[in-house]
Amino acid sequence: MLPWTNICGLEDAEAAARVINERGDTGFSRRGRGGTSVSSAIDVASLFLDQFPGRATKxxxxxxxxxxxxxxxxxQPSRLKAIAKGYTINAIAIPAQDENPGHQLASYFADYVIGGPEAFVMKPTGTSDYATALRRKLVTEISMNVDPQFPSEN
Incomplete structure (x- = not known):
């Protein structure tokens, strides 16, 4: 975990990356459990956003x-609480190699996870495409012009 940090350029981003690299994984962990708790991820992220000390447009x-x-x-309760606070939930749905075409993870995320202003799901073609999808998602989020006064009901 990195405390709230202003990243306003390449120098700031490199400094933040060095801190993360040196400290390693010091965040919330679910070691020893094999499940996926999207609700817990939303709740923890909401907690951190609730404590943000500055002003943010998104x-x-x-x-x-x-x-x-x-x-x-x-x-659903975690998702709805976050959306009610004006937060947007975006996702990257990493498909399994043997994903069922009739039940795609990206569809699950679109229907049950994402929400808020201009929320979206990105679906990499596989784990090797994850870094590209992450970069594309961040660029999309940064470039969106969203008015936080009007949260969506997505």
Missing amino acids: KIIDISANGENNDGLPV
């Missing part, structure tokens, strides 16, 4: 997962 929760919410609380 508050976005990014979810990346290779499975549906199958651990912890149901995802």
Whole structure:
């Protein structure tokens, strides 16, 4: 975890990356559990956004997962609370190699996870495309002009 940090350019981004690289994984962890708790990810992200000390025109929760919410609380209450606070939830749905064409993870995320102003799901072609999808998602989020006064009901 990195405390709230202003990243206003390449120098700031490199400094933040160095801190993350040196400290490693010091965030919230679910070691020893094999499930996917999208609801927990939304709740923890909401907690951090609630504590943001500055002003932001957008508050976005990014979810990346290779499975549906199958651990912890149901995802809908967490999703609805975050949207009610004006937060946007975007996602990267990482498909399994043997994904069922009739039940795609991206559709699950679109129907049950994302929400808020201009929310979207990105679907990489596979794990090797994840870095490209993450970069594309961040560029899309940064370039969107969203009025936080009018949260969507997505």
